[in-house]
Amino acid sequence: MKEVVRKKILEAVGKIYDGEVNSLNYTVEIPKKSENGDFATNIAFLLAKHLKKAPVRIAEDILENIDRSFFRHVEIAGGGFINFFIAYEEFYGFLEKILDDEANLVEKVNNPENVQVEFVSANPTGPLHIGHGRGAAFGDSLARILEAVGHNVHREYYINDAGNQMNKLGESIYARYMQIYDKNFAFPEDGYKGEYITKIALILQKKYGDTLLKKDEAIAVTLCKDEGKNYILEEIRSDLADFGVIFDEWFPEKRLYDKGKVEETLQYLKESGKIYELDSALWFKSTEFGDDKDRVLKKSDGELTYFASDIAYHKDKLERGFDKIIDVWGADHHGYVERMKGAIKALGAQENNLYIALVQMVSLVKSGEKMSMSTRAGEFVTLKWLIEEVGTDAARFFYLMRDINSQFEFDIDLAKSKTSDNPVYYVQYAHARVCSLFAKLEEKNMDVKLCKDLDRLVLKDEIEIIKKMYDFGNVVNQAAVNYQPHRIVYFLRELAGLFHTYYYNHAIIVEDDLSLTNARMTLSQAVGIVVRFGLSLLGVKAVKRM
RNA sequence: GCGCCCGUAGCUCAGCUGGAUAGAGCAACGGACUUCUAAUCCGUAGGUCGCACGUUCGAAUCGUGCCGGGCGCGCCA
Known part of the structure; x- marks a missing residue:
């Protein structure tokens, strides 16, 4: 139109x-x-x-x-x-189109791209917390939206399993293990203090008994590290699966080292003159690309920084042929944006090949009080806890209600409430209502034919609903172009609102007027289709009964 | 000090890349259950879009400068 x-x-x-x-x-x-x-x-x-x-x-x-x-x-x-x-006929034609095939709701892009969305990527040193949850909901929903408009999307999780943090993890687990036998065994100063570390130590004790006591400490720590990493990664994987997030690929940082990709990348940058040596360290000239200072790639003690492998990782992404690379990071990493963009340019790619989405902080509000969270003290609210508390649907819907640029207060009580206050139920109920209308038809044995007698749709409410649905394609498109899933949420709340109002004010099933029922059921069916489609872009279930 | 994000109704937030009288949900107040599910609906009230200049037919939106809040500024990740 x-x-x-x-x-x-x-x-x-x-x-x-x-x-x-x-x-x-x-x-x-x-x-x-x-x-x-x-x-x-x-x-x-x-x-x-x-x-x-x-x-x-x-x-x-x-x-x-x-x-x-x-x-x-x-x-x-x-x-x-x-x-x-x-002219109304055009609106009726639109209804027929979406009942014929819901794919007609969204126009595909002319030039589909290979898009990689890398998100969550939390270090395997502890369970996911509610901040990761926001990144997970955002990244996954964005991926769904990009797919909906026709792009090829690859979902990836980058595992930082090669650096110092992993050694710290191994040492922490080892210390907890040793403490089972000797309460006075020293725990590392900056070790991971969370309870899960003790849990892993106990699992290792079960598996290996006291045999680690006799092993050389370095060997035992390495064992603790690997076992701990695998255990935590499995937890992360299963939490994300419960959250409806499935990755196409889990990419270990170690792979870059094992295949010599990091050294290869340094060599490449050296040859193009983007690297220099100073104070026996290797530096990347990020100031050439707008960063405020140059950044170290190899420390004077010979160890490589995370930035070095991050560049190698992005080089690998480029080599894999992605037209668009989307990194979803926590906003506390914004200081890294400039250097990463610089690296992309140094690798010979265009700056806009890379888009970095910064997701702002999440805080929890329960009973009107903010729940504090601090990773350092080992106390944080886990994603697992949140899912158990409010459910996956509510959690995802709430995370996606806000633009990622705004800090987000997650209201636990609201997400749990089973009343009209709760926007998740409000939208899901619209879909359930449509389903129950069809159930009612069967009960009444009415032989309704969809896409017939549409010219009976003349009420202002009816035309408004059709217009709203027509706008859906535009909303999805905007959400894709601007990387903003929250637009879908707002749209769904508005459409659900229009339908609830309509439903309340007008009988949809009119027993003594079959043609009117044909028309109104067609409209209702379309609403059901659009709501389900929209919810699927958020990764939220469209339930049939409530 | 420098950089990024935010500042819109009592609260939580939208505002489609500059458009018409600035919107929604919650909270408040008043109403609707003999109904296709009241997990819903109808109505009332609520605003100096942080402040000030500037750009133009037109600014919540763009620019500059302030004010306030969050985060980040290591040969850490």
Whole structure:
């Protein structure tokens, strides 16, 4: 529909204006208020400069030249806006299209890309916390949205299993193990203090008995490290699966070292002159790319930094042929954005091959009080706890309600409440209502035919709902282009609201008027389809009964 | 000190890349259950869009400068 409106505008403007119309960057949008038409354009304002005429006069000229078929009404308002009211038949046609195939809801992009979304990527040194949960919900939903518009998406988790943090993990587990036999065994100063470390130590004791006591400490620590890593990774994997997040690939940092990718990358950068040596350390010239200082790749003690393997990792991503690389990071890592973008350019790629999404902090509110969380003290609220507390659907929906640029207060009580306050149920209920309508039809033995008698849909409420659904494709598209899943959430709440209002105010099943029932059930079915589709983009289930 | 994010109704937040009288949910107040599920609906009230300049037909949106909050600034990750 929108494309047709655009075409009609172009034709009309072509008759009164010689210049390049497309360069005007005019909009054709669904106005906030339905009194302002089904679509509206601001083109008269933009032409005012070129034609040196008042916008209203230009709008009048356009109106005189425009082909009126397709519209039931066209008018000028607001000092130069042109408002278009579409013929109802077009809306009915749209309903038929989405009942025929829900794929018609979303227009695919012309140039599908290979997109990699790397997210969560928490170090395997402890369980996932609620901050990771936000990144998980965001990354996965974004992946679903990008797939919906036609891109090929690869979901990846990067495992930092090669650095100092892993040694610390091994030492911590080893110490807890030793403490089982000797309470006074020293625990490392900066070790991981969480309870899960003791749990892992006990598991190892069960598996190996006291045999680790006799082993050389270095060997025992390595064993603790590997066992601990595997155990924690398995926990992470299963928590994410419970959360509805499945990765295509788990990429270990170790693989980069094992295959010599890190050294290879350093060599590459050296040859292109992006590296220099100073104070017996190797530095990357990130200032050449807008960073405030150069960054160390190899420390003077010969050890490589995480940044070195991060560059190697991104080089590998580029070599795998992704057109677009999306990194989802916690906002506390924003200081790394410039250097990573610099690295991408140093590797010979375009800056916009890489998009880094920074997810802001999460805090929990329960009974009106903020729950504090501190990773250092080993006390944090785990994602697992949250899922057990509110469920996967509510957790995902809540995480996705907010733009990632804003800090997020997760209201536990609201997410748990089974009342109309809870937006998750509000949206899910809309879908359940549609399902129950069909169940009711069977009960009543009514022989309803969908996509028939659609011209019985003439109520303002009905047209509003159809228009809203028509906008869905645009919303998904915007969500994909701007990497903003929260737009889907807002859309669903609005659509559910319209449907609840409609349902309450009008009988959908009218026993003595089969044709009206045909029409209204078609509309309801469409709503069910759109809600389910929308929820699937969030990874939230569309339940049939509540 | 420098950098990033945020500042919109009492609270939590949207605002489609500059459009029409700034919206939603919750909380508050008043109403609707003999109904296709009241997990719902209807209504009332609530605003200096942090502040000040600037850009233009037009600014919550763009620019500059302040103010306030969060985060980050290591040869740590």
